[in-house]
Each structure stands twice: as structure tokens, then as C-alpha cells.
Amino acid sequence: MGRGQRDAVRVRQHATARWALPAAAVGGLVVAVLVGATGWLALVLVLAFVAAAARRVYRPGSAENSWTKGAAGERRTAEMLIPLQRDGWTALHDRTVPGSRANLDHLLIGPAGAVMVDTKNWQSTKSRLRVDGGQLFYGRYDQTKTLQTAAWEARQAARALGVPVRAVVAVHGAAVPGGVVMLEDVTVVPAKRVRSILRNLAPVPGFDQARVRQLVAHAERVLPPHGG
Numbered sequence: 533m534g535r536g537q538r539d540a541v542r543v544r545q546h547a548t549a550r551w552a553l554p555a556a557a558v559g560g561l562v563v564a565v566l567v568g569a570t571g572w573l574a575l576v577l578v579l580a581f582v583a584a585a586a587r588r589v590y591r592p593g594s595a596e597n598s599w600t601k602g603a604a605g606e607r608r609t610a611e612m613l614i615p616l617q618r619d620g621w622t623a624l625h626d627r628t629v630p631g632s633r634a635n636l637d638h639l640l641i642g643p644a645g646a647v648m649v650d651t652k653n654w655q656s657t658k659s660r661l662r663v664d665g666g667q668l669f670y671g672r673y674d675q676t677k678t679l680q681t682a683a684w685e686a687r688q689a690a691r692a693l694g695v696p697v698r699a700v701v702a703v704h705g706a707a708v709p710g711g712v713v714m715l716e717d718v719t720v721v722p723a724k725r726v727r728s729i730l731r732n733l734a735p736v737p738g739f740d741q742a743r744v745r746q747l748v749a750h751a752e753r754v755l756p757p758h759g760g
Contacts, residue, residue, distance in 0.1 A: 549586065556585035605653030605704045606637050609723050612702075613638060613649070619731055620741065622748045627755040629688050635758035636685055639697075641747050644733035646697040648686040649726060652678070655705035661720075663709055668720065670706060679716035686717075692754040693747065698733075702726045 560581030564574035606625070613623045621642030626635055638649040654661065659671030668675040679701065686699035702723040712729075713720040721729055 552585050552588075553582050556581040605651045605723075608704060609638060609649065609651045609702050609726070612723060612727060613640065616640065616642065616727055616730060619643070620744060621730065622744065624748070624751055624755070626758045627689075627751070628758045629685055630692050630754065632688070634681075634685060634688075636689055636755065639689060639751060639755065640730065641744055641751060642730070643735045643739050643744070644730065645736040645739055646689070646693060646695055646747070646751075647700055647730060647733075648682070648689055648697050649700045649702050650682045650685065651702050651704065651723065653704045659706065661703065661706045661708055661713075663713060663715070666715070668713060668715055676716065679718045679720070683717045689755065693751060695747065700726065700729065 557578050560578035561574070563581070564570075564577045567577075569577055610623065610625050613621075616623065619642065621640050624636075624639045624641075626637065627639055628635060636648050637651045640647045640649065654670050656671065659673075662669050668679060682699045682701055686697045690697040699718045701718055701720045703720060704723045708720055708722050711722070711725070719729070
């Protein structure tokens with residue numbers, strides 16, 4: 533994630549404002565008529581409705597704030613991955629998915645091959661993760677699409693790199709049922725367990741230090757920084 537996501541959020545907010553603010557003005561005018569307000573009092577009512585609508589459209593808890601929370605989660609994951617360097621892993625962050633506007637939060641290349649880690653900052657105190665009918669839910673929201681997207685990103689990375697890429701979703705906040713969930717070819721784990729998951733992966737034959745360095749250099753070329 534980067535400036536491009538923030539710009540996209542702002543564009544969506546402006547698009548919403550183009551119809552929401554005039555609608556609020558009409559609503560304020562209707563209320564003014566109903567209560568018999570005229571002159572400056574009617575104007576105050578209309579402006580109050582417009583201001584309330586503007587606060588809602590651009591409120592701190594909007595999609596932009598969700599982006600901020602997501603970015604904070606990615607930074608936390610990146611920090612958690614640093615110790616893996618001692619185990620021969622190299623981490624690349626916020627990389628472009630070829631042919632799309634999507635990004636890989638974290639790509640790790642090491643003795644066990646390549647792993648894509650997608651961060652989810654699911655911090656709601658009212659929602660929890662659960663598996664129901666073979667599907668992952670966060671609160672009442674089905675996360676099948678989220679997992680399918682992560683699996684697709686890993687496949688795209690694998691196509692670009694020429695090697696298999698595992699897909700992992702690292703969760704901050706919500707407890708993962710049983711400590712690990714495997715659905716849609718994606719492993720879902722608490723973010724704090726990602727290091728141990730990677731350390732326990734079986735080494736891939738041929739992935740010595742020279743091969744890792746070679747693949748990292750290739751990844752730098754074919755999966756450039758997203759930056760937007």
C-alpha cells in the first residue's frame with residue numbers, strides 16, 4: 533500500500549460527496565420547511581445538514597483510516613520478520629503484482645523457497661475469526677474472497693519468479709481458531725507465529741545461499757516496489 537491507495541480513497545470520497553452533500557442540503561431544506569424556519573435559521577439548518585454529511589463522508593473512521601490501520605499492521609509484520617535474516621531469509625516489502633494494481637505486502641525468499649505474506653490488521657473488539665462450513669469469517673463477513681485474492685497474488689508472484697510461492701495471511705488482533713487455518717491454498721496464522729512457521733518449513737533442495745541471492749535479485753527486477 534502507498535500513496536496510490538490513499539489517492540484512490542480520496543477519489544471515492546469526493547465521488548460520494550458529489551451526491552451526498554447536495555442530498556444533505558435538500559434534506560436540511562425540507563426540515564426547515566417542516567419546522568417553519570425561514571431566512572437565516574433555514575440557512576443554518578441546511579448548512580448543519582451539509583456539515584454532518586461532510587463529516588461522515590470524510591470521517592477519520594472511513595476507508596482512509598482503514599488504510600492507515602492496514603499500513604500499521606504491515607509495518608508490524610515487517611518488524612517481526614527481521615530476525616529471519618539470521619536464518620537465511622530475505623524479505624522484500626510492498627512489491628508490485630505484475631499486470632495489476634495489487635501489491636504483495638511481504639515476499640520472503642530463503643532456504644524453504646518463496647513465501648508471500650499478506651497482513652490483515654483485524655483489531656475489532658466486537659468481531660472474531662471463525663470457520664463455518666469450510667469458510668473463514670471475520671465477524672459476520674465471509675473472508676473467502678480475501679483468501680482467494682491472497683492465493684492469486686501468490687500465483688502471480690510464482691509466475692513472475694518461476695518458482696512456487698506459498699501464501700500466508702498474518703493476522704494482527706483477532707485470534708485464529710486453533711492457531712492456524714488452511715483454506716483456499718492459504719495458511720492463516722497469528723502474525724506473531726509467522727517466524728516460527730517459516731523456520732519450521734522443510735528446506736527446498738537447491739535453495740542454498742547463492743540460489744537465494746539469485747532469486748532475490750530476480751525478484752527485485754520482476755516485482756518492483758509498488759510505491760502507490
